[in-house]
Structure formats: structure tokens, C-alpha cells
Amino acid sequence: MGKLRRTVLAGLAVGVSGTALVAALAVPAQADGASRPAGRADGASHAGGALDWRLTDTGTDARFRGLAAVSRTSAWVAGSAGTVLRTSDGGRTWRDVSPAGAAEAELEFRDIEAFDGRRAVALAIGEGEASRIFRTEDGGRSWTESFRNTDARAFYDCVTFFDSRHGLAMSDPVDGKFRILSTQDGGASWKVLPDTGMPAALPGEAGFAASGQCLVASGPKDVWLATGGAATARVLHSADRGLHWTVTDSTLPAGDPARGVFGLAFRDRKHGLAVGGDYRADQASPRAASVTGDGGRTWRQATTPPPAYRSGVAWLPYSRSAALAVGPTGTDLTTDAGRTWRTVDTGSYDTVDCTADLGCWAAGEKGRVARLTSERR
Numbered sequence: 486m487g488k489l490r491r492t493v494l495a496g497l498a499v500g501v502s503g504t505a506l507v508a509a510l511a512v513p514a515q516a517d518g519a520s521r522p523a524g525r526a527d528g529a530s531h532a533g534g535a536l537d538w539r540l541t542d543t544g545t546d547a548r549f550r551g552l553a554a555v556s557r558t559s560a561w562v563a564g565s566a567g568t569v570l571r572t573s574d575g576g577r578t579w580r581d582v583s584p585a586g587a588a589e590a591e592l593e594f595r596d597i598e599a600f601d602g603r604r605a606v607a608l609a610i611g612e613g614e615a616s617r618i619f620r621t622e623d624g625g626r627s628w629t630e631s632f633r634n635t636d637a638r639a640f641y642d643c644v645t646f647f648d649s650r651h652g653l654a655m656s657d658p659v660d661g662k663f664r665i666l667s668t669q670d671g672g673a674s675w676k677v678l679p680d681t682g683m684p685a686a687l688p689g690e691a692g693f694a695a696s697g698q699c700l701v702a703s704g705p706k707d708v709w710l711a712t713g714g715a716a717t718a719r720v721l722h723s724a725d726r727g728l729h730w731t732v733t734d735s736t737l738p739a740g741d742p743a744r745g746v747f748g749l750a751f752r753d754r755k756h757g758l759a760v761g762g763d764y765r766a767d768q769a770s771p772r773a774a775s776v777t778g779d780g781g782r783t784w785r786q787a788t789t790p791p792p793a794y795r796s797g798v799a800w801l802p803y804s805r806s807a808a809l810a811v812g813p814t815g816t817d818l819t820t821d822a823g824r825t826w827r828t829v830d831t832g833s834y835d836t837v838d839c840t841a842d843l844g845c846w847a848a849g850e851k852g853r854v855a856r857l858t859s860e861r862r
Contacts, residue, residue: 538816538830538847538855541576549848550796551607551697552836553599557844561625562854563594563607571625573602576856582625592617595642596697600649606631606672608644608654610694616641618654620672632666632675639664642692643700645708646672653678653727655700655710658686663710665727682729687715689742695764696797696836698748707754709781713737713745713761720746720759722781736775736786737761743768748836750808752800755780758823760810762794770794774810776823789825791817797836802843811837811847 543549543562549570551563558575567587570579584607587594592609599605603624609617616634618641621627632654634641639656646652650671656664662683666675691714692699702708710721710730718739721730737759738744747761757777762770773795774787795812806822811834817826834849845857 537858538832538834539576539858540853540855541572541579543570543579543852543854545570545581545852547852548835548850549852549854550595550695550835551597552797552838552846552848552854553597553605554838554840554844554846555599555602556840556842557856559602560838560846560854561597561599561605561607562848563597564848565593567592567594567609569594569597569607569625570854571602571605576854579854580625582621584619584628584630587619595694596644598644598646598652598697600646600671604649604671606644606646606652608641608697610641612640613637616656618644618666618672618675629673631668631673640691641666642694643697645700645702647702647705647708647726651705651726653700653702653708655692657691661685663692663712663721667727678727682723684721684730684732686712687717687719690715690719691742693745693747693761693764693796695747698750698797698836699746701749701751703751703757704754707751707780709749709751709757711735711746711749711759711761713739713747714742715745716740718745718761720749720777720781720784731782733781733784735759735784736772738763738770738772744770747794747796748798748810750798750800752805756805756822757781758798758800758808758810758819759784760791760795760798760812764794764796766813768794774798774823774826787819787823787826789827791815791826792828797834797847799837799839799845801845802839802841809837809839809845809847811835811849813850816847 547564547568549562549564553561595610596608618632619628644654654666662680665678699711718737751757762773774790775784795810798810801807816830834847837847839845
């Protein structure tokens with residue numbers, strides 16, 4: 486890791502190209518153990534031969550919108566039909582660790598947060614009791630249901646953690662305000678926070694459970710919440726773990742239930758990215774990304790945004806300027822902190838996550854889970 490990290494930092498210092506940066510961050514293809522290459526069978530293309538999302542064989546056709554990357558070799562995914570999978574060998578094999586009864590209950594997992602290869606918290610979304618939170622401490626061999634929503638008005642979308650004990654989950658507005666759950670014991674128990682510090686929601690405003698990134702944290706206390714569906718797509722920010730919030734308009738498309746901010750990523754408490762647009766395949770998303778340098782107090786439209794709707798976004802490790810955005814029509818790369826983006830792959834993914842040891846993973850429809858590798862010729 487030390488040598489690879491020095492390579493990355495050196496590349497950033499001299500301003501290498503986007504594809505070269507991705508190649509420097511990637512794991513060598515011959516070491517990744519993936520079962521088949523990405524792109525060739527499904528029509529994906531690659532820019533300059535450097536970026537390669539290498540698909541792994543998950544053995545399922547579930548759609549994975551929940552992704553928790555632990556390392557280059559370890560990751561969790563959560564998705565439709567009550568499915569949760571885990572790998573500890575870089576995707577060579579996946580173990581089905583779905584909670585007992587989740588498939589029969591037709592639970593829709595849309596977010597998962599993992600602290601390591603044994604401990605994880607998964608969120609199932611939906612109206613009323615369909616919204617549930619599960620927790621495991623033994624790599625998914627057993628799960629405990631730690632929260633079940635009993636309010637028919639609530640619909641939980643995303644969960645995030647500040648550390649291994651403190652976390653939040655968010656619901657669409659109840660009584661005119663977004664509802665926030667809090668845990669202080671790693672997800673073993675949850676309580677609804679008071680809404681006195683939460684601004685009023687706009688008519689029709691909600692979160693999008695599209696990638697597990699509508700609620701994201703950075704550092705010990707800062708958290709951001711993404712919205713859409715209303716006249717304006719907004720981003721809310723709390724600096725005290727969800728007790729008090731401020732709200733700012735984003736630059737992303739709004740004015741329709743299908744439009745808004747779908748994913749957020751912050752590399753620290755000031756520098757963040759927002760992606761989204763209109764998720765309908767027949768609708769254009771000309772302003773699909775924006776950027777902030779002041780913790781979300783203001784947002785600036787990307788000069789050259791992704792060409793279509795994007796639901797997931799992640800900063801590349803050890804970079805102050807490089808990030809990936811993914812959606813059903815492709816992956817885009819920025820090397821200038823979100824000001825400009827260019828498409829580097831055309832495979833379909835819903836969410837993306839990167840790790841401190843320079844691993845990046847993506848997941849999406851039809852059981853697609855991939856690792857970022859460097860294509861060798």
C-alpha cells in the first residue's frame with residue numbers, strides 16, 4: 486500500500502491525466518481474482534484502456550443499490566429480494582448472508598454500512614413496517630432486527646455512520662419535516678430525534694433511496710441529506726449529528742417527482758459533490774452534478790457535468806480532485822474536484838464506494854458488482 490500510495494500522490498503532484506490517475510489507483514488485473522472482465526460482454530467501453538470495471542460473479546440477478554466497500558478484498562452489497570452478499574477475496578466468491586426471512590418478506594435493501602468484514606448495518610426501505618434496520622456482528626451468519634418502523638407515514642431511505650457507534654437514518658417527511666433516527670451503539674438500538682431543529686420540507690420533497698448516498702457523513706459530527714421531488718432540489722446539513730439543520734438549494738434539476746439530488750460525497754467537512762438529475766431513461770439530465778467548497782452552504786453547477794442521470798458518487802482515495810460518478814448509462818471521472826466530468830465507461834451501475842487501501846467497487850442491476858482494476862494490454 487505504501488508504494489501505491491506514493492505513486493498516487495506523485496501523480497497528483499505532477500497533474501497526470503484522468504485515466505492515468507485511475508490506473509495508478511487500480512489493483513493490478515492479474516491479482517484481482519475476478520471471474521470475468523467488465524465491458525466486453527455488455528457493451529461497455531473504456532477510455533484509453535486504463536479504467537476497467539471488472540465484473541465479479543455474484544450468482545444472482547438482484548439489483549444492488551446498497552454497497553459498503555471495506556477494502557480492496559472485502560465488500561458487502563445489499564439489494565432487492567432481501568439479498569445481502571459479502572466477499573472477502575476481492576469478489577472471487579460471494580457468500581449469501583441475507584437475513585433470515587428477508588426474501589420471503591420481499592424486503593428491499595437499499596443501503597448497507599460496514600465497519601469491517603464482520604460488522605454491518607443494513608437498511609430495508611418502504612412504507613410502514615417495510616422500513617427496517619438489521620445488524621450483524623458475525624459476518625452475516627446471523628442478523629438482529631434492531632429497528633422496525635411502525636409509523637405508516639414514514640419511509641426510510643438511507644443510513645450513515647460517523648464512527649462504529651454513532652449513526653443516523655433518515656425518513657421522508659412526516660408532519661412536514663424529514664425524520665431522523667439516531668444510534669449510539671453501532672445500530673443495536675435507535676431513537677427518533679426531535680424535529681425542532683429541522684427546516685420544513687417543501688411540498689412533494691423526499692429523499693431518493695437509489696444508491697445509499699442520500700444521507701452521508703464526514704468526520705465526527707457533520708452530515709448531509711439530499712432531496713428531490715419538489716420545486717427545488719436541496720441539500721440539508723447538520724454539524725451536530727442531526728439535531729439542527731440548515732438547508733441550501735442545489736443546482737440540480739427539480740420540479741418533478743423524478744428529479745433531484747440522488748447522491749452525495751464529501752471528502753472532508755467542506756468539499757462535497759452532488760449528483761442526480763432525472764432518473765427516467767427517456768428524460769434528459771443536462772445539469773447532473775454540482776460541487777461545494779464550503780460544507781454545502783453554497784453549490785456551484787459543474788461546468789461540464791455528466792451527460793446523463795447519475796445516482797452514485799465517490800472521491801478517489803488520497804485525492805483532493807478525483808472522483809467517480811455512476812449511473813445506468815455509465816461511469817464518469819472528474820480530476821478537477823467536480824468542475825468537469827467525462828465518461829470513461831458505459832456499463833450500468835447504481836452506486837460506487839472507495840476504500841483507504843485504494844480499492845473502488847461499484848454495484849447495480851442484474852447482480853452487477855465490479856472492482857476497479859487496471860487493464861493490461
